[in-house]
Amino acid sequence: MRGEVRFRWAVRPGTRLRTAAPWIKKHDGVHLLQVGSTMLAVIGSEVGRPRADATSSLLSAVRGTFTTAADSTHILAIIANDDEPLHLADPGLIGASLDRSTARSRAGATGRRSSPTTDRGRMPCSAAPSP
Numbered sequence: 001m002r003g004e005v006r007f008r009w010a011v012r013p014g015t016r017l018r019t020a021a022p023w024i025k026k027h028d029g030v031h032l033l034q035v036g037s038t039m040l041a042v043i044g045s046e047v048g049r050p051r052a053d054a055t056s057s058l059l060s061a062v063r064g065t066f067t068t069a070a071d072s073t074h075i076l077a078i079i080a081n082d083d084e085p086l087h088l089a090d091p092g093l094i095g096a097s098l099d100r101s102t103a104r105s106r107a108g109a110t111g112r113r114s115s116p117t118t119d120r121g122r123m124p125c126s127a128a129p130s131p
Contacts, residue, residue, distance in 0.1 A: 047076045
């Protein structure tokens with residue numbers, strides 16, 4: 001890829017077949033979307049500044065924009081749970097997990113054994129220092 005590409009993203013939950021109206025609140029800097037008993041968290045790294053369009057409407061959405069270029073990494077994750085506590089993950093740990101999955105897939109495709117570290121040298125989540 002050469003140059004830059006501008007991306008727009010949005011997370012807009014549905015209405016559970018018209019049985020629930022979504023609403024959004026912000027808690028500790030994270031946008032949380034509630035739809036009935038389902039809670040979704042929108043977290044990311046290098047995906048722009050997330051903002052909520054409306055806090056209580058059928059068109060409620062969290063959205064953002066960012067510009068990407070070659071060798072850049074952007075992570076947008078949606079974490080959800082139904083009627084249970086929501087555990088938020090660190091976007092960096094999500095990135096490390098994706099790197100390991102990609103390395104295993106590539107190794108499987110070539111018949112090589114995968115390494116616990118990735119091309120970017122990240123440590124596996126189990127070896128990452130605790131906060």
